[in-house]
Amino acid sequence: xxxxxxxxxxxxxxxxxxxxxxxxxxxxxxxxxxxxxxxxxxxxxxxxxxxxxxxxxxxxxxxxxxxxxxxxxxxxxxxxxxxxxxxxxxxxxxxxxxxxxxxxxxxxxxxxxxxxxxxxxxxxxxxxxxxxxxxxxxxxxxxxxxxxxxxxxxxxxxxxxxxxxxxxxxxxxxxxxxxxxxxxxxxxxxxxxxxxxxxxxxxxxxxxxxxxxxxxxxxxxxxxxxxxxxxxxxxxxxxxxxxxxxxxxxxxxxxxxxxxxxxxxxxxxxxxxxxxxxxxxxxxxxxxxxxxxxxxxxxxxxxxxxxxxxxxxxxx
Amino acid sequence: xxxxxxxxxxxxxxxxxxxxxxxxxxxxxxxxxxxxxxxxxxxxxxxxxxxxxxxxxxxxxxxxxxxxxxxxxxxxxxxxxxxxxxxxxxxxxxxxxxxxxxxxxxxxxxxxxxxxxxxxxxxxxxxxxxxxxxxxxxxxxxxxxxxxxxxxxxxxxxxxxxxxxxxxxxxxxxxxxxxxxxxxxxxxxxxxxxxxxxxxxxxxxxxxxxxxxxxxxxxxxxxxxxxxxxxxxxxxxxxxxxxxxxxxxxxxxxxxxxxxxxxxxxxxxxxxxxxxxxxxxxxxxxxxxxxxxxxxxxxxxxxxxxxxxxxxxxxxxxxxxxxxxxxxxxxxxxxxxxxxxxxxxxxxxxxxxxxxxxxxxxxxxxxxxxxxxxxxxxxxxxxxxxxxxxxxxxxxxxxxxxxxxxxxxxxxxxxxxxxxxxxxxxxxxxxxxxxxxxxxxxxxxx
Numbered sequence: 118x119x120x121x122x123x124x125x126x127x128x129x130x131x132x133x134x135x136x137x138x139x140x141x142x143x144x145x146x147x148x149x150x151x152x153x154x155x156x157x158x159x160x161x162x163x164x165x166x167x168x169x170x171x172x173x174x175x176x177x178x179x180x181x182x183x184x185x186x187x188x189x190x191x192x193x194x195x196x197x198x199x200x201x202x203x204x205x206x207x208x209x210x211x212x213x214x215x216x217x218x219x220x221x222x223x224x225x226x227x228x229x230x231x232x233x234x235x236x237x238x239x240x241x242x243x244x245x246x247x248x249x250x251x252x253x254x255x256x257x258x259x260x261x262x263x264x265x266x267x268x269x270x271x272x273x274x275x276x277x278x279x280x281x282x283x284x285x286x287x288x289x290x291x292x293x294x295x296x297x298x299x300x301x302x303x304x305x306x307x308x309x310x311x312x313x314x315x316x317x318x319x320x321x322x323x324x325x326x327x328x329x330x331x332x333x334x335x336x337x338x339x340x341x342x343x344x345x346x347x348x349x350x351x352x353x354x355x356x357x358x359x360x361x362x363x364x365x366x367x368x369x370x371x372x373x374x375x376x377x378x379x380x381x382x383x384x385x386x387x388x389x390x391x392x393x394x395x396x397x398x399x400x401x402x403x404x405x406x407x408x409x410x411x412x413x414x415x416x417x418x419x420x421x422x423x424x425x426x427x428x429x430x431x432x433x
Numbered sequence: 434x435x436x437x438x439x440x441x442x443x444x445x446x447x448x449x450x451x452x453x454x455x456x457x458x459x460x461x462x463x464x465x466x467x468x469x470x471x472x473x474x475x476x477x478x479x480x481x482x483x484x485x486x487x488x489x490x491x492x493x494x495x496x497x498x499x500x501x502x503x504x505x506x507x508x509x510x511x512x513x514x515x516x517x518x519x520x521x522x523x524x525x526x527x528x529x530x531x532x533x534x535x536x537x538x539x540x541x542x543x544x545x546x547x548x549x550x551x552x553x554x555x556x557x558x559x560x561x562x563x564x565x566x567x568x569x570x571x572x573x574x575x576x577x578x579x580x581x582x583x584x585x586x587x588x589x590x591x592x593x594x595x596x597x598x599x600x601x602x603x604x605x606x607x608x609x610x611x612x613x614x615x616x617x618x619x620x621x622x623x624x625x626x627x628x629x630x631x632x633x634x635x636x637x638x639x640x641x642x643x644x645x646x647x648x649x650x651x652x653x654x655x656x657x658x659x660x661x662x663x664x665x666x667x668x669x670x671x672x673x674x675x676x677x678x679x680x681x682x683x684x685x686x687x688x689x690x691x692x693x694x695x696x697x698x699x700x701x702x703x704x705x706x707x708x709x710x711x712x713x714x715x716x717x718x719x720x721x722x723x724x725x726x727x728x729x730x731x732x733x734x735x736x737x738x739x740x741x742x743x744x745x746x747x748x749x750x751x752x753x754x755x756x757x758x759x760x761x762x763x764x765x766x767x768x769x770x771x772x773x774x775x776x777x778x779x780x781x782x783x784x785x786x787x788x789x790x791x792x793x794x795x796x797x798x799x800x801x802x803x804x805x806x807x808x809x810x811x812x813x814x815x816x817x818x819x820x821x822x823x824x825x826x827x828x829x830x831x832x833x834x835x836x837x838x839x840x841x842x843x844x845x846x847x848x849x850x851x852x853x854x855x856x857x858x859x860x861x862x863x864x865x866x867x868x869x870x871x872x873x874x875x876x877x878x879x
Contacts, residue, residue, distance in 0.1 A: 123759050124792040125771055127857045130764040130785075131445055131600065131842035135850045137798040193798065234798035235851075327804070374804035374817065423813040425835045426440075426674060427684040 135282045137234075140214045140369075141194030146234035147316030150366065153412040155305035159209035160264020163305045167204040173220035174200030181229040182254035195234050195324035199223050202364060205306025206357060206404075207249070209263035215253060219245040239411045240368045243404050250404070258282075265302060279303045283371055285400040296354035308358040317363035326367040327392045329376060333383025334362045334390075341391040358390065361403035371411040378414075386410045439675040441811040442667040443844045445600050447639060447766065451732045452603040452725050457611060459659075459736045460722075461749055462534055466509055466740030467776040468494065469521045470528040473567040474574045475501030477528055486513045491541040491716055494530050501577045503565045508718035508738035509534035514659060522761045522768055522775050529776075529807070537837055543714035554580075557626040557711065564710035565717045565779075569702035570594060570671070571762055573780040576703055580626045582692045588627040592680055593620045593634040595643060595701040596664065596671030599763025602783045604721040605701040607734045609636065609643035612705055613650035617659065617711075619704025622711055624658070627697055632659045633680055634701070639666040669842040673698050675811050681757055687838045724750045728757075728786040737777050743784055744773035757792030760785040765843045798851040806845035806855055812838050816845035820858035828869060832861040839863060 155163045174196040181200030182189045186412040191197075200220045207216060231237045249259045260279055262268050279302045295301040299309025306313075320326045338358060339349035353359065364371065366386055373382050386406040393402025471477030478495030482488060489506040495505035511534040521527035525547060546560045558577045566576035582588050590680045593616060597605040609616055616634060624632040636644045647661045664670055664679050673684045676698060683694040691698055699707075702720060718739055725732035730751030737746065743759070760767040761781050777784075806816040814835050822831040834861055845855040 123769070123771055124757050124789070124794075125769045126794055127760075127854075127860065128760075128762075128764070128766050128768070129847050129856070130758065130760055130767065130769065130787065130792075131847065132795055132852060133443070133445075133848050133850070135803055135848075136795075137851045140801070140803070140850055206443045233799065235801045369801045369803040372802075374802055374815065376808070395702075418815075418818075422815060423807075425687055425814060425838050426678075426812040427686040427689070427838075429686060 122389060133287045138193050138242050140325050143320060144198050144364070145201070147320045148198070148205070148306070149432055150312035150315040151306040151309065151360065152201065152203055154299050154309035155205060155209070156264050156265070158267045158299055158308060159262060159305055160268060162263040163209050163265065165213055166207065166211060166305065166369045167201055170204035170216045170220040171197050171200035173177040173217040174224050176223040177221040178229060182223055182233070187233070190234065193234065196224055199228070199241045199245070204246045205230055206242065206246045206304050207362060208257060208260055209305050210259065210263050211256060215249060222248045235370055235371060238414070239408055240365050240371045242406050243365055246404055247408060267302070277373060279400070280351075281394070281400040282357065284351070290348055290351050291355065293350055293354065296351070304357055307360045310354045312360050312361060313359045320363070326363070327376070327379055330366050330372060330378040330383040331362040334366050334387045337384045337387025338390055341387065345391070345395060347395070352394070356401045357403040366407050366410070370415060373417045373421065374415050374423045375418060375423060377423070378417040381417050381421060382410050382414065385413065393428070438665050438667060438670070439811055440813065440843065441809045442669060443809050443847050445668055445847060447567065449603050449606070451798050452723050452734055453606060453732050455607070457607045457721055457734045457736050458535045460738070460740060460741065460746055462509060462538060463745045464739040465514070465531065465533050466738060467519045468505060468508065468530045468532065468740035469519065469776065469778055470495045470505055470530065471521070472505060472573060472779045473503045474572065475499065478502060478505045480516045480528065480530060482513050482516065483529060484513050484515050487511070488513060488834050489539050489541045491543060491718060497562065501575055503562060503567055503577070504724070506565055506716040507532055508539055508720050508740050510539040511535040518634065518763055520772065520775055522770065522778060524768070524771065532536055545714050546596055546711040549618070549625065549711065552625070552711070554626045554628065555561055557622050561707055563716065564706065566703065566706055566710060567717070567779050568708060569720060569779065569782070570700035570874055571766070571780050571782055576699065576707065579697060579699065580623065586692045587695060588629045588692055588697045589642035589695045590631040590633065590681055590697070591620060591624045591627065591629045592676060592696060592698045593701055593704050594671050594676055594698050595634050595636040595640070595647070596676060597640075598637060598666070598668045598671040599765055599783070601725050601785055602723045602763050604734055604782055606640050606722045607720055609640070610640060610646050615705045615708035616647060617650045617652070618712070619699070619706070619708040620659065621655065622707055623697065623704065629697065630658065633662050634660075635662045635664055635676055635680055637666040637670055637820055638663050668844065669811055669840070672811060672840050672842055674840065680737070687835070698734065717779060720777070720779060720781070722746065722781055725781040725783065726785040727788050727791060728752055728754055735783055739779060740776045742774050742776055743753045743770070746777070746784055747761040747773055747786065752786060755789055756786050757789030758787040760787065765847065766841065795852040797853060800851050800853055803850060805848045809844040809848050811842060811844065812840060814839060816855045816859060819855070819862060820853060820855045823858035828862060828865050832866050836862040837866060
């Protein structure tokens with residue numbers, strides 16, 4: 118044994134099997150039900166949009182890293198998630214070119230400009246969506262259906278608005294069945310609550326995401342809407358809240374690392390969402406509620422740093 | 434959170450199955466031992482022998498220097514080959530006595546301390562010191578110092594740490610199963626030395642046979658004062674502060690000692706060694722070592738003479754395939770070694786030989802701020818930020834973030850999906866902060 122070369126490292130010498138790549142793969146798997154639901158309800162165009170957004174995200178990430186002469190890390194799967202999440206948050210008839218542009222902005226401006234994976238303060242997919250909403254306000258609020266199951270429902274489904282828009286403009290509250298199963302207008306991945314919950318259950322069971330953020334976010338919205346005389350179930354399922362609560366607010370990089378901080382983050386996002394929906398000009402508030410709380414994340418981490426084991430509160 | 438555990442911690446694969454059922458057997462007496470004179474925290478011992486001299490097993494060959502120091506004894510009879518420098522498991526050279534063993538195994542005359550019920554506390558402390566007793570869990574802090582709490586810090590609870598929460602290791606487990614009477618005797622002696630009322634042996638619930646054996650070993654008259662507590666299996670359940678909290682609900686404040694909350698913790702192996710010292714007068718010249726790992730052909734729990742080269746134990750147990758890493762201690766906190774020629778010391782609880790694949794550190798990815806290190810840190814620190822400060826040399830930030838509270842259990846590095854070297858960076862921060870403090874003190878003293 119003395120002739121053999123031994124590896125010298127500082128302890129520990131054993132490691133848990135979970136990896137960053139594994140976490141990213143799990144998130145992609147968890148998004149499959151929502152992607153399939155989008156394909157089913159909105160047709161082939163939705164599939165092209167999802168593929169284009171993912172391809173643009175991967176290509177732009179690789180391009181930036183090549184230009185910066187950094188190792189190309191697209192294999193970690195994080196860019197695929199950004200592309201897919203962006204597509205799932207877009208209206209089903211969004212032109213493919215628009216999706217590609219949004220995806221590129223998400224990766225280049227919101228992620229790589231800050232240094233790449235782990236360093237971005239804001240969720241890239243949401244930045245991409247916010248960019249498109251500002252650049253193309255008409256297209257991002259137009260709910261045409263180009264194919265799929267919903268197209269078969271006829272003119273009514275094609276021309277009417279999303280449940281939230283109907284509620285905001287015409288004070289009509291949609292029935293809950295379509296909100297749960299997804300046979301209604303909305304962004305590609307947000308309409309089927311069922312599909313989102315399937316993916317979320319997988320992520321929670323695998324402990325990829327912490328239950329505290331969705332619990333706090335959804336709980337705050339439900340509680341406040343009930344207190345303000347609204348239907349809590351309608352508000353939970355009508356817009357992009359479910360998708361945002363389980364897949365965007367829980368983005369590990371841009372949410373707090375402490376347990377208490379996650380409660381604060383979720384409650385804050387819930388408050389902002391309700392204020393936007395009930396008192397703001399927009400029918401939806403998921404994007405901005407999460408982005409605003411992303412901005413507070415460093416502060417929340419600082420303010421919710423746990424007391425060290427055995428530390429006694431300093432007397433003022 | 435229910436009492437009986439602590440916040441955080443991890444559940445690594447126990448990997449104890451290969452040795453948990455194997456009785457302790459004496460390792461073959463080595464041809465030569467290298468006995469370091471610095472085997473405890475504190476000052477190294479001063480050599481009492483010279484090259485060429487014949488020594489008996491159990492003979493004192495190094496004298497304690499100061500209060501925080503212990504004597505060192507010959508573990509074999511034979512001829513002193515040299516008194517010089519030798520490599521020790523801390524990867525540094527230190528003063529050591531090399532003895533060529535003779536076949537007689539002749540011992541010095543051993544004198545028991547007398548009946549425990551009549552021994553004054555001072556006699557128990559003296560026996561611990563004379564036997565060269567140190568904490569056998571790995572920290573090697575001199576036992577007699579821990580047995581001497583100042584009068585203003587009364588100890589009411591004594592805990593024997595039988596958790597052995599490190600994966601792979603089964604040395605304490607086997608001691609508790611095979612020699613429960615001595616564990617309990619040692620516990621009662623420690624309790625008597627510090628005048629505590631409550632005495633507890635804490636065992637993780639993955640060792641029910643040990644808990645049962647210990648419970649049976651409690652003398653009938655002592656049932657009220659001595660108890661066996663079974664704790665959930667979780668790493669680092671055996672970390673001193675976490676153990677005290679699990680058993681008593683008391684939290685040792687940062688920078689304080691267990692005696693500040695009226696508690697004293699000793700390892701199960703230390704209790705057995707103290708029992709031996711009192712009952713027979715035998716000094717600490719051998720200890721139980723678990724030799725295991727994927728590259729060990731026949732893993733064993735061995736009773737090993739201090740100073741035995743690790744290579745002799747590996748020859749005895751056999752190796753299979755290429756070795757990638759040699760670790761002394763457990764896989765979570767043990768020290769990797771460059772050579773199997775290092776000697777077993779009082780602090781060596783295990784010898785692990787891992788394969789080259791197991792030995793490689795997994796590749797690092799960027800931190801994705803998942804917070805798992807925060808969830809598992811038993812000291813409630815934020816390891817990801819402390820490590821970041823250390824990477825950037827921000828020592829003041831690391832200090833105010835609590836780097837010095839880190840117990841270096843390694844749970845953060847273990848659980849990190851990005852395989853960041855978290856505890857390694859925090860260790861660097863601790864060392865730098867302490868070195869800076871010392872330098873500042875020296876400058877102020879001028």
